[in-house]
Amino acid sequence: MERCCIKACMAKSKNIFWLICFVCYSSTAGAVTHIRSISFAGNEVTQESVLRRQMYISEGDVLDINTVEKSVQAIRDLALFKTVTYYLTEDYSQTDKDEQLVDLVIQLKEKIYLLVLPRIRQDGDDTHLGVQLHWDNMYGLDHQMRFLVENRGTTEGVAENRQRIKYVYPNVNGSSYELAFKLINMKEVDDNEASGSIVRQDQNFSVGVSKWLNEQGRKFGWFIGTGLNFRLRDNEDIAGTPLDTGLEALIFELRYGYNKVHTYDYNRGGREFGYSLDVSDHVLGSDSEFFKHVLYYRSYYRFESRPHDNLNVQTILGHSTDDVMGDAAFTLGSSDDLRGYRNDRFEGNTVLLVNIEYLMPSDWKPAFRYVYFIDFGNTYDDIHDMAHEPLKTGLGAGFRWKIRKLVKVDLRADLGYGVDDEDFRFTFGLRHMF
Numbered sequence: 001m002e003r004c005c006i007k008a009c010m011a012k013s014k015n016i017f018w019l020i021c022f023v024c025y026s027s028t029a030g031a032v033t034h035i036r037s038i039s040f041a042g043n044e045v046t047q048e049s050v051l052r053r054q055m056y057i058s059e060g061d062v063l064d065i066n067t068v069e070k071s072v073q074a075i076r077d078l079a080l081f082k083t084v085t086y087y088l089t090e091d092y093s094q095t096d097k098d099e100q101l102v103d104l105v106i107q108l109k110e111k112i113y114l115l116v117l118p119r120i121r122q123d124g125d126d127t128h129l130g131v132q133l134h135w136d137n138m139y140g141l142d143h144q145m146r147f148l149v150e151n152r153g154t155t156e157g158v159a160e161n162r163q164r165i166k167y168v169y170p171n172v173n174g175s176s177y178e179l180a181f182k183l184i185n186m187k188e189v190d191d192n193e194a195s196g197s198i199v200r201q202d203q204n205f206s207v208g209v210s211k212w213l214n215e216q217g218r219k220f221g222w223f224i225g226t227g228l229n230f231r232l233r234d235n236e237d238i239a240g241t242p243l244d245t246g247l248e249a250l251i252f253e254l255r256y257g258y259n260k261v262h263t264y265d266y267n268r269g270g271r272e273f274g275y276s277l278d279v280s281d282h283v284l285g286s287d288s289e290f291f292k293h294v295l296y297y298r299s300y301y302r303f304e305s306r307p308h309d310n311l312n313v314q315t316i317l318g319h320s321t322d323d324v325m326g327d328a329a330f331t332l333g334s335s336d337d338l339r340g341y342r343n344d345r346f347e348g349n350t351v352l353l354v355n356i357e358y359l360m361p362s363d364w365k366p367a368f369r370y371v372y373f374i375d376f377g378n379t380y381d382d383i384h385d386m387a388h389e390p391l392k393t394g395l396g397a398g399f400r401w402k403i404r405k406l407v408k409v410d411l412r413a414d415l416g417y418g419v420d421d422e423d424f425r426f427t428f429g430l431r432h433m434f
Helices: 002-029 048-053 063-078 384-389
Strands: 032-041 079-089 101-110 114-123 126-138 142-154 158-169 177-192 196-212 221-237 242-261 269-281 290-303 306-320 331-332 347-348 348-363 368-382 392-400 410-418 424-427
Touching: 032 048, 063 079, 063 101, 063 242, 142 177, 196 242, 242 347, 269 306, 331 348, 331 368, 348 384, 368 384, 368 410
Parallel strands: 032 101, 347 368
Antiparallel strands: 079 101, 114 126, 114 424, 126 142, 142 158, 158 177, 177 196, 196 221, 221 242, 242 269, 269 290, 290 306, 306 348, 331 347, 348 368, 368 392, 392 410, 410 424
């Protein structure tokens, strides 16, 4: 770890050294240092337009160390590159003593963008197997595609499965707008108290458009979005006979939020927060009628004395005026929310969740990190019940492996203890919990 830190410090010190030299020389000689050109090296896949969109400095601008560093960090925040560094070169052929020109070169090392991975999800007693395709930075334009086929086991002789495809098209025609499409098909057995076990076939198609509220279209700062989500549910009994309890809904979605999370070599720093509203009404032709509100806040704290450590905190508050497609609007109990409890252990139309994680790197390899966590949360039938029912607690420890050659892949394994159920649960995944 010390060697990695020393190496990183030396690289950064070298950049700062050259900047100081140029600035000092210009000040002494009475010249103003301008950037003559900006170029990129190592971007074999990524198109230059994607990189220039992240820049806060342009050709012809006065050289400013803070703006150069801010631009380089903005490129790192794309999470498409293993390393991003820069250096400056000076034009010694100049004859104008009142102006000094330098060239800024940003050196990149790209990650692997196309992956086909086995899907292994262990969550307590449930094991899900499948295959998933991750394609990031498609066409070198930061497009994303996700494809998943998953076998979720067999219940009462019925094979449960899920298929999902998602496509994200950012900066449409160079603008600040982003388009997203998602299609989900899922088959599962549900234990219905009234009619016994039923087989559910759910289909979900959504399309959304969002806009980053800055002129350059950077994925940073304030954003707003809207979309439509069409959901269809068909029910059968275990023998395969259709039931007349199916539902369909057209849901209007609204999103508003702020993102100021930076990506570093082994962790993140910053914060993000937002609000979402889902509306389904009989006026829209929906069988399910509800208003669903969600507020979230996430913060990622870094420490100057231990830059690879992280204290991550997430808070979610949600409320729905009614059930969503015949089910409770919120559930808790899984590797993604309240660890240490079986899947969907708690359900209701109001939810409060707080997750706290402390991550620290191993002494010999900072990509390997240990995590200690505590989760608090509960669901409620009504928002007024929050004052009378205590939060459930889950706590435990785990391991993270940040694979820097891959885009946003952090292998994680957690052992959680559900305090209220007095039970242990082991979970495994390929992404951060939040």
